[in-house]
Each structure stands twice: as C-alpha cells, then as structure tokens.
Amino acid sequence: MGKLLKLILPAMLCVALSLALIACGGGKKDEESSQAASSADNQSKAESSDTTSEPSQPDETVHLAVADMPEGIEPSAAYTVTVKYGEDGEETAVPCYQAKVGKESVSYEGEGEITTDIMAFCYFESDFLEKVIITVTPSGEFENCVIRPLARNISFEEKDGSVTFELNKAAKLSVEFDDKIYTNLFIYADDLQTEEIKEGDTDVIYYGPGVHNAGQITLTSGQTLYLAPGAFVYGNVVAENAEDIAIKGRGILCGSQLTHRMDGTRTMLCTINNCSNVVINGVIFLDSPTWTLRLYCSDNVEVNNLKEICWYFNSDGIDICSGNNIQIKNCFLRNYDDNISIKAYESKDSTNIKVTDCVFWADCAHNMLVGPEAKEADYENKYSEITFRNITVLEQNEKSDFYKGVMAITCADNAVFDKITWDSIKIERMSNGAVINFRFSDDYGTYMGKSISGVSIINVNCAATPARGDSILGLAENPIHDISITNYVVNGKKISLNDHNFTGDFGYIDALNIDGDERRVTNTFEELGNPPYVKIEAAAQGTGTLQFTLNPEIFEDGKTYTITTVAKFQDIDASVGALPSAGLGFVNYYVYKPDGSLDFFKDFAQCTAGSVDWRRYTDSFEIPANHGVVTISIGLWEATGFVYCSEIELKDSSGNIVLYEDFYFGIDGGEWKVTSEAKSIEVITEEEQ
Numbered sequence: 001m002g003k004l005l006k007l008i009l010p011a012m013l014c015v016a017l018s019l020a021l022i023a024c025g026g027g028k029k030d031e032e033s034s035q036a037a038s039s040a041d042n043q044s045k046a047e048s049s050d051t052t053s054e055p056s057q058p059d060e061t062v063h064l065a066v067a068d069m070p071e072g073i074e075p076s077a078a079y080t081v082t083v084k085y086g087e088d089g090e091e092t093a094v095p096c097y098q099a100k101v102g103k104e105s106v107s108y109e110g111e112g113e114i115t116t117d118i119m120a121f122c123y124f125e126s127d128f129l130e131k132v133i134i135t136v137t138p139s140g141e142f143e144n145c146v147i148r149p150l151a152r153n154i155s156f157e158e159k160d161g162s163v164t165f166e167l168n169k170a171a172k173l174s175v176e177f178d179d180k181i182y183t184n185l186f187i188y189a190d191d192l193q194t195e196e197i198k199e200g201d202t203d204v205i206y207y208g209p210g211v212h213n214a215g216q217i218t219l220t221s222g223q224t225l226y227l228a229p230g231a232f233v234y235g236n237v238v239a240e241n242a243e244d245i246a247i248k249g250r251g252i253l254c255g256s257q258l259t260h261r262m263d264g265t266r267t268m269l270c271t272i273n274n275c276s277n278v279v280i281n282g283v284i285f286l287d288s289p290t291w292t293l294r295l296y297c298s299d300n301v302e303v304n305n306l307k308e309i310c311w312y313f314n315s316d317g318i319d320i321c322s323g324n325n326i327q328i329k330n331c332f333l334r335n336y337d338d339n340i341s342i343k344a345y346e347s348k349d350s351t352n353i354k355v356t357d358c359v360f361w362a363d364c365a366h367n368m369l370v371g372p373e374a375k376e377a378d379y380e381n382k383y384s385e386i387t388f389r390n391i392t393v394l395e396q397n398e399k400s401d402f403y404k405g406v407m408a409i410t411c412a413d414n415a416v417f418d419k420i421t422w423d424s425i426k427i428e429r430m431s432n433g434a435v436i437n438f439r440f441s442d443d444y445g446t447y448m449g450k451s452i453s454g455v456s457i458i459n460v461n462c463a464a465t466p467a468r469g470d471s472i473l474g475l476a477e478n479p480i481h482d483i484s485i486t487n488y489v490v491n492g493k494k495i496s497l498n499d500h501n502f503t504g505d506f507g508y509i510d511a512l513n514i515d516g517d518e519r520r521v522t523n524t525f526e527e528l529g530n531p532p533y534v535k536i537e538a539a540a541q542g543t544g545t546l547q548f549t550l551n552p553e554i555f556e557d558g559k560t561y562t563i564t565t566v567a568k569f570q571d572i573d574a575s576v577g578a579l580p581s582a583g584l585g586f587v588n589y590y591v592y593k594p595d596g597s598l599d600f601f602k603d604f605a606q607c608t609a610g611s612v613d614w615r616r617y618t619d620s621f622e623i624p625a626n627h628g629v630v631t632i633s634i635g636l637w638e639a640t641g642f643v644y645c646s647e648i649e650l651k652d653s654s655g656n657i658v659l660y661e662d663f664y665f666g667i668d669g670g671e672w673k674v675t676s677e678a679k680s681i682e683v684i685t686e687e688e689q
Contacts, residue, residue, distance in 0.1 A: 065125040067230035069095035070211045076120035079185050080137040086130035096120045101182055102311040102336035102363050116311055117182035125192045128169050137162040142177040149392040172332035188307055197226045207231040219245045227251025227283050237270040246279040256287040260312050266290040276300050290314045296321045297348055306331045316341050322348035334361040343373040344381035353386045361394040365403050372412035372444045381415045389423045397431040404468055405437030411449025412441050419454045427462040435462050436470040453481035462490045469616045474508030485514045535644050545635035547675045557625040563589055564649045568614045569607035572641035583638030584608045592628035
C-alpha cells in the first residue's frame with residue numbers, strides 16, 4: 001500500500017518517512033507495531049525522565065499534508081501543481097482532479113442537454129506557520145493569468161510556463177489562464193484538521209483513503225460521517241429526524257453515478273430533513289444531479305468550509321427550506337444554478353440565517369436568492385433576519401430577466417419578507433445578469449407574495465459591467481417598503497437614482513433611500529421626480545424621427561457593437577396609417593454603405609399597438625467591411641401615439657463607449673436632428689425641469 005499522506009516534516013528523512021507511515025496506517029499489523037513502539041518509547045522516556053543526558057527528540061509536528069489520489073480516479077492532465085513548506089521545504093506534487101462544469105443549457109427535456117467542459121481542482125492542508133509556495137503549470141502555453149478572488153491580492157511570478165505564488169494563510173482560489181473560465185483550476189488550501197477522528201470511533205461512519213461505492217449513507221442521531229483526505233465516495237447522504245450529527249473531513253462525496261435526467265428521479269447529494277444541531281465542515285461535494293445540499297425544516301445548522309462543483313440542471317448549492325439559526329460560512333460554491341436559495345416550507349419560517357465570508361460562482365441563475373418557494377400559501381411564511389456579509393462573487397451568468405440577480409428576492413405564496421441585508425458584496429465578473437432583482441411573483445407558488453420590506457444593501461462593489469438593469473419592482477396595490485442602499489458602486493462609480501442601473505423593471509416602492517436621498521416611487525421613471533426622456537408624438541398617418549449620425553471612422557470593420565436603450569411606448573395605433581397595421585413606434589439603427597445606400601437596419605425596440613412601460617432593450621450587430629455612416633433613430637412611422645426615450649448607449653466588444661446619450665442631462669457629444677415631420681418632438685433636459 002502506497003502512503004496516503006505525504007507529510008512534510010522538519011526532521012531527518014528517515015524519521016520523516018517513519019512518521020508518514022505511522023500517520024497513514026499501513027494496515028492493522030503496522031498500527032499495532034506502531035502503538036507498541038510508541039508505548040515502549042514512552043516507558044523508556046518515563047524511566048529516564050530524571051536523566052539529563054537524554055538526547056533531544058526531533059520535531060514531529062506535521063506542517064503540510066497532501067493526500068494521494070485514489071487508484072481508479074482519472075487525474076486531470078490540464079495542470080501540474082506542486083507545493084512546498086517554506087523556502088527550504090521539499091517540493092511535493094498535489095493531485096489534480098477533474099470536475100465537469102455547465103456552460104449553457106439547450107433543453108429541459110429527456111436528458112436535459114447542457115454543453116459542458118472540464119475544469120480541475122486540487123486540495124492540501126497546512127498550518128501556514130511558514131509560507132506555502134505553490135507552483136501551477138498548465139499543459140499548454142498561455143499569455144496571461146489571473147488568480148481570484150482579486151481581493152486576496154496574490155502576486156505571482158511567471159517563469160518557464162509556470163506561475164508561482166505564496167500563501168501565508170488558508171485560501172480557496174480560482175487560477176485562470178487566458179480568461180478560460182470553464183477549464184480553470186480551483187485550489188483548496190485548507191488549515192490542518194485539529195480534531196482527530198479515527199476508524200472504529202464510536203458513532204463514526206468512516207471512509208478512509210481510496211474509492212468507495214457507498215450508495216446511500218444514512219446518518220442517525222449522534223453520528224458523524226467522516227471523509228478522510230484521499231477518500232473519494234460515490235453516493236449520497238440522508239439524515240432524517242436526527243440531532244447532533246456531523247459530516248466532516250477533507251474527502252470527496254461525488255454524485256456522478258446517480259441518475260442525471262430531467263425526466264427521471266434525481267437524488268439530492270445531501271439531504272438533511274427535520275434535524276437539529278448539524279455540523280458540515282471541510283468536505284468537497286461534486287456533481288450533484290439536482291440540489292446539492294438541502295437543509296429541510298432543520299435548526300441550529302453550521303456549514304463551514306464546504307466546497308462544491310456541480311454542473312447539472314437545478315444543482316443549487318445550498319437550499320435552506322425553512323429553519324432557524326443557520327450559519328453558512330467560509331464556503332466556496334460553483335453551481336449551475338443558485339448558489340444559495342432560501343425557501344420556506346411546511347408553514348415554518350426561515351429566520352436568523354447568516355451567510356458570511358463565502359465565494360460564489362453561478363454558471364446560471366442567482367448567487368443569493370431569497371424566495372420564491374414558500375409552500376402552504378394559506379400561512380404567512382416569514383423570511384426574516386437574513387444576512388449575507390462579506391461575499392465575493394466570481395461569476396453571475398443568467399440570460400433570463402426573471403432569474404437574473406446576484407442579490408434577489410422573489411416574493412410568492414403569501415410570504416412576508418423583512419429585515420434582509422446584503423453587506424460588503426464584491427462582484428468580480430458578470431458574463432450576464434444583473435446585480436439586484438427584487439420582485440413579486442406567483443411563479444413556483446400558488447399566490448403572489450404578501451410583502452417585501454426592510455431590505456438593506458450596504459457596500460456593494462461591482463467591478464464588472466452588468467448586462468441588464470437592476471429590478472426593484474413592487475405592485476401598484478402592494479408596493480415594496482423601506483429599501484435602503486448605501487455605497488453601491490459599479491465600475492468605480494457610486495450609483496444614484498439618476499443612473500442607468502435603475503432602468504430595468506423599477507417602480508412602486510414606498511421609501512427608497514440611496515445614500516440619504518429618499519423618495520417614494522410609484523410608476524417607474526415618470527414619478528421619480530424629474531422625468532428623463534425625449535418625447536416624440538405623431539398624429540394620424542404621422543411620422544416623426546429624431547436621428548443621430550455617427551462618423552464611419554469610429555467603427556472597426558468586423559467588430560461587434562452592442563446598442564442599448566431605455567424606452568417607453570404609449571397609445572401606439574398603427575391601424576391609422578396608409579398601410580394598415582404596418583406602422584410602429586421604434587428605436588432603431590441604420591448601417592449605410594459608403595455610397596449612402598442602406599446596408600441593413602433593425603428596429604430593436606418597437607411597439608405596433610397599445611402601450612409598453614419603461615423597458616431596457618439591447619441588440620448587437622457586426623460592422624461590415626467597407627461601411628459608411630451609422631445612424632440611431634427614435635420615432636414613429638405611420639402611427640399615432642408617443643415614444644419616450646431615456647437614454648441611448650452604444651459600445652464596442654471591448655466595452656468602450658462609442659455613444660452615450662442621457663437625455664436627462666441634455667444632448668451632448670453630437671447633434672440629434674429632426675428628420676421628418678411630427679406633431680411634436682420635445683427633448684426634456686435637466687436644465688428645462
């Protein structure tokens with residue numbers, strides 16, 4: 001049997017090797033021999049304790065521990081990782097495991113197709129009394145490297161196709177080469193375990209180093225499940241109506257052998273039902289077919305230092321389905337769905353929940369969601385005293401407006417939401433989605449939720465550019481109460497009510513306070529105080545256009561550009577035009593050829609009948625070779641009604657702004673021209689309020 005732990009000891013090599021074998025347990029005979037040797041040694045020392053001539057003993061302290069990869073597990077070929085303890089320490093290889101991650105869903109039928117990729121992860125332990133030096137070598141060449149979270153400020157040296165850096169305390173890191181986020185490397189550098197749990201201990205279900213096909217593992221009151229370093233356990237865990245239970249260790253619980261089908265029975269990787277006094281600490285959860293860790297109607301739960309990588313539909317990180325006094329801390333979760341989802345089941349509240357000092361990565365859906373599932377609609381399920389503090393978000397990637405949101409509240413099933421706080425949230429990357437999404441809904445429930453109040457957002461710093469505007473949307477008959485936002489910063493700019501972040505679904509808020517500026521918001525933009533818009537009105541068979549022309553030199557051939565507007569359409573009637581039902585209100589763009597003839601255009605925001613309230617519209621287009629001018633137009637064609645436009649933004653694929661026009665602050669950066677007749681065209685600027 002190969003040794004299962006490589007122990008880096010500041011002692012003579014022969015002593016180090018013998019200690020490593022003792023720590024690994026080379027079978028029962030070896031263990032008995034070791035115990036006998038230890039007993040004899042202790043007796044000898046006791047007999048000579050008054051003798052001054054006894055030689056000093058070597059330091060037997062373990063400073064660094066690296067578990068071998070079990071036989072039968074295919075290692076990752078993408079990375080080589082080594083560690084050493086201190087400048088003079090022995091360099092030790094750290095095994096790298098493979099983990100599947102989800103990139104984009106194709107369907108929810110049958111097997112539920114998701115495009116996937118393979119990332120890698122590795123783990124080790126240290127006391128960090130001296131610096132730990134880590135070297136990462138990817139299998140291919142690279143141009144750049146980023147180590148996240150950026151707040152750790154980890155500098156590295158690049159040499160001979162490797163990067164080397166130092167740690168002086170425990171860390172969970174993402175090492176990313178050339179911005180490849182689906183084939184990256186996670187490093188879990190843990191503190192050494194101080195609690196000694198051994199095979200054969202009373203009330204311990206013990207899985208030592210190696211591969212185990214465990215199936216369902218059932219925990220009963222007073223039991224501890226221990227996954228030793230180097231353990232790779234296929235199966236799932238269930239605890240029901242139990243108290244004083246624990247799941248501990250540094251090993252891996254993997255659900256890859258469980259059914260992964262949308263039309264099949266999917267098993268949660270770990271289910272804690274109606275339990276109390278629960279501890280989950282240090283383990284790695286991998287590849288859950290659905291919810292990864294469900295805490296169902298359970299109280300007094302502490303989840304600490306949990307690591308997850310899951311790729312399949314609905315593979316939420318931690319689902320809290322009612323409970324009191326629950327702490328989630330120091331966890332590192334990457335899931336293809338919500339990282340944290342708080343629900344309320346069986347007429348039981350979700351209260352006193354604290355999520356602190358965690359790192360979240362959502363390849364789809366929310367990072368932190370409260371609601372909507374509050375089962376038992378005839379009871380006012382309460383969500384109260386819920387705090388998220390000191391959270392780092394490494395990814396938010398959600399294309400749906402409903403599921404967007406790093407921080408989200410969805411109020412359904414007669415639920416009551418109160419005293420919910422987000423404090424010190426750092427967002428490093430957003431491939432898609434939004435920062436804030438608070439709303440009422442009857443989705444995932446029977447009824448619309450009852451109330452949202454007392455929500456605080458403090459010190460949120462988003463270093464990325466959100467793809468969508470924030471949403472804080474109450475109901476006309478049931479507004480959201482008492483929303484407080486303090487020091488909300490996006491790309492270095494502190495956000496106020498006048499910024500475009502609040503141009504998603506936004507309205508019906510009783511008392512919205514942003515950095516001391518408190519207002520009552522009833523019907524979206526129009527009653528925020530000063531209405532920021534350009535207004536165009538046309539009568540029967542009317543056309544009216546306000547147009548901005550951009551010089552062709554500012555565009556690059558073959559480059560993709562994204563255009564965004566915030567617009568509102570009111571009382572649009574296209575049936576009055578010369579061409580029945582052909583007219584519309586619009587915001588569009590035209591791309592011309594050098595000779596002035598039209599190459600292509602698109603009405604990317606439009607309405608042909610009725611009214612559409614303020615909404616954000618986005619579209620992308622590629623500039624062809626040999627192009628002419630580009631124009632942006634706002635107006636009506638062959639229709640009556642009103643078109644309102646709050647802003648226009650045009651960016652290149654690198655995020656550089658080509659055009660930004662906020663009509664609230666007046667027209668700048670060029671000239672908007674009236675190019676056709678209209679009943680009225682009115683630009684409302686700040687100076688005219």
